[in-house]
Amino acid sequence: MALVDPGKIRNVAVVGHRGAGKTSLVEALLFTAGAKNRLGTVMDGTTTMDHDEDEIRRQMTISAGLAHAEWAHHKVNLVDTPGEASFITEALGALPVVETALVVVNAVTKVEVQTERLWKRARDMGVARVAAVNMMDRERAYFGEVMETLKARFGDEVVAVALPIGEEAGFEGVVDLVAGRAYTYSGSAGKGMEGPIPDDLEEAAAEAREILVDRVAESDDALLEKYLEGNELTQDEIALALAEAVKSGSMCPVMPVCSTKNIGVDRLLELLLAGPSPADVPERTASGGGGETGETTLATDTGAPAALFVFKTIYDQFSGRVNLVRVFSGKIATDSQLVNSRTGDKERTGNILLMQGKETKAIEEAGAGDIVALAKLKDTGTGDTLSDPARPVRFQPLEFPPPAISFAITPKTRGDEEKVSNGLRRLAEEDPAMELRFDSQTKEMLISGTSQVHVEVILDKLKRRFGVEVELHPPQVPYRETIRKKAGAQGRHKKQTGGRGQFGDCWIEVEPRPRGEGYEFEDAIFGGAIPRNFIPAVEKGIVEAMEQGVVAGYPVVDVKVKLYDGSYHTVDSSELAFKLAGSLAWNKAMSEAVPVLLEPVMNVEVTAPEENMGDIMGDLSGRRGRPQGSEAMGEMHAIRAQVPLAEMLTYAPQLRSMTGGRGSFTLEFDHYEEVPSHLSEKIVAEAKARKAAE
Incomplete structure (x- = not known):
């Protein structure tokens, strides 16, 4: 295949909410253009784009896919993308490499969450928009209502370039408002039969064409002057001005179609050619x-x-x-x-x-x-x-929303740890919305994704491709322990075994430090009570003991330890003996210093529509959240709060439920603070039970 002139290429990302029929529409576009000889269906699992086993079984697109067609001496590259919120990063990743977003709208459910989100992302990126109102043959599919919704959401840039012929099951063709002709379809060949506009649509078509001509005239000064002088614009002038308006992003043409019956798809292909080519973004x-x-x-x-x-x-x-x-x-x-x-x-x-x-x-x-x-x-x-x-x-790397949910994973079969790790790392290369990391604090392998469905799909791929299975668990919260007051203790290790014995003796004083200040060790030995070469061993014993606190076995933070006295034996003392003595002293001192449990507190920012703010604030308060402020962000509002991590582990599905999928949130660690006593008892009991089961 020879090089294609950039001016003869159209790069199109097919985007929209789940269930709008994007994959079926791509199938119809390919079939109509002659890129395949059979019109496949999602139901039968025979479409070009949904070929993965998970996609066929779930009947939804999971990964972005690429196909191409030749139409009117142009190459049209089509990037089919998922509309399910769990996989929306695939669509976000496709927009930077195309000039046009084909926004597919379900004629019955109209503008849904991901439709709105992707439309706005495309607009903000300077990607041209063309809209297809799909499933026009369905019950309660009314093009006029869809247009009203589109205009209410996106403004006057939305303009119909065609009207449907027939409604619901009677949908049989389209009136092309630019050409002023009707196209009717029979069978699934996708080639419209051209004819005059039906009598019962002449008035509606004239009104819609006037709106279209008004809008295209406004986009071109010369045309506007001609139009205002009362002169008719020619079909070529309208088509050229429409193409320029689409390329500039000032207009989004809307076409009614039915992908499964292949109605209006050939007109949609012509409309896509009116969009920008790579040469138009020089x-x-x-x-x-x-x-x-x-x-x-x-x-x-x-x-x-x-x-x-x-x-x-x-x-x-x-x-x-x-x-x-x-x-x-x-x-x-x-x-x-x-x-x-x-x-x-x-x-x-x-x-x-x-x-x-x-x-x-x-x-x-x-x-x-x-x-x-x-x-x-x-x-x-x-x-x-x-x-x-x-x-x-x-080029600027792709930016994706951070993962919203995490799980700890363990292999179902002992010894499969390496296979699981290698398999997941391979899958992570395909899926930038997935994160895999080992938590050194909780000693857990964590997998993070946009939703539980997202994680489940990843694990299905792991099983199918790499032959290993894992179990999911809620991740452990990385609790910490600290102390409230000063205390002192002696650590004395003495052991006589018949030969050379073991002897180490030390006195320490512990006290709390300000939150976040960490650990400090002070050597206050004088007079040789403990030889200098044994003091590091005492500290090592203390530090190792701090890895498992006396409350629930969590690491200890924010304490100062002062080593101020001790004794030794010239023969029996050793580094090991003083290390054990340091550990004993620490455990005794911590037990006397009012030990407490600490939990991580996160900075949370929730972005959602204004009408959901009351529910979100109430929910965050119920999660022990403390509001930190809010601000308006266009049509959305952002709420900032500090919330314990333990309360946020199940937040993602709850936020989706409250906002209908329109909300998002970010988490960032801020500080540790003491766990309320009524919750501490339960956490301690669970930690002890978990340790006993190991």
Whole structure:
């Protein structure tokens, strides 16, 4: 396949809420354009894009996928994305590499949470929007109501470019308001039969066309002057002005369609061609490259040095690691040498692949503006930049919301720890919304994700691909212990075994330090009561004993220990004896110093619609939260509070329930504070039971 002119490429991310029919619409687009000879269905598991076992079983898209079609001498790259909130990072990661977001709206449920979220993200990123109102054949699918909702949410940028012919089960075609013609469909071939506008729609079509012409005229001064003078705009003038308005982001055209019956899909393809090409975004900015400001402007030019961005990594059973990349500048061929800006290492391109869902086709080269796949790169993953070694640059890495929920995991089969760890690390390369870490404080392996569903899908993949299973547990809270008052104690270790004995004797005084000040050791020995070479052993014994406090076995913090006296034996004393003496002294002193349990307190920021603020404040108060302030953020509000970590472990599903999925939150550790006595007893009992079971 020869290089494609950037002006003949359309890169489109298909986004929207779960259940809007995005994957079915991509299927219809591919079928209508002749990229496949059979129209698959989500129900049967036969679509091009949903080929993963989990996707077929759950009947929803889980990972972003890539396909392409040829239409009217243009290459249309389609990135199908999930609409389920648990996997929304896949859609967020696709937007930076496209020029157009095809926002799919369910004609019955209208604008839902993720539709709104992704629309606004695309708008904020300068990505053009085209909307398809799908499922127009369903009961209670009324295009006029959907348009009212879209305008209420997104303003006057939303403009219908077509009207439906028929309603609900009678939906059979569309009136193209630009062409002033009707297109009706039979069967699933997807080729509309052109004809005049039906009599019963002439008045509605005239009104809708007038609104469309008003809006496109406003986007062009010359057209506006002509229009205000009472002159009719030609079809070509309207089409050209519409395309310019879409490219500028000032207008979002809306098309009614039915993907499963393939109605209006060919008109939608024509509408996508009116959107921006890579050539319409002639320059991109990246860091590096030798520019005076530390930044380099990259041209959408196949003759420029190469610069690619990896927006998705997948693992294929035949090809191994496959990276989906957008070529922003220059061109690549098989065996091109590039440098990874993150690692500084050179990578040599092997196979360049065209993706059609899970199917691949090797090509010899790819140029600026195109989206392709690269197989078997050594150490390149999602968010990396590959560029010409003569001009190394780096694009802004992808930014994703932090994980909202964490679980501790243990292998179901003893000895599978390494397999589990290796498998999850491989999966983490595919899924940037997943985090895997070992908590050195609780000695747990923790997996974090956007939701419990997200984590369950990850573990299903782990079982299927790597043959290992794990059990999920709530993560332990990293409690701490400290003391409230001064106390002193002697630690004396003496043991006689017939030969050389063991003897170590020390006196210490302990006292609390301000919260967060940590541990301090003071050597106050004088007169040689303990030889200098044994004092580090005393401290080592104390520090090791502090790893398990006397309350519930949690590490001890914020204490000062003063070693002020002791005794020794010239023959029987040793480092081991004084280490044991230090440990004994510490345990006695801590028991006398009113030991208490501490819990981590987090800074929490919750962002949600204003109407949910009362419920959120009440819920946080019930979680022992202390409000720290709030502020308006456009249509959303942010509440800041300090809440114990133990109260936030189950917060993610509760927030989703309260806000209908529109809320989000962040957690950041702030400080430790004493656990209320009525809760401390339960925590201590659970810790002792857990230790007894080990």
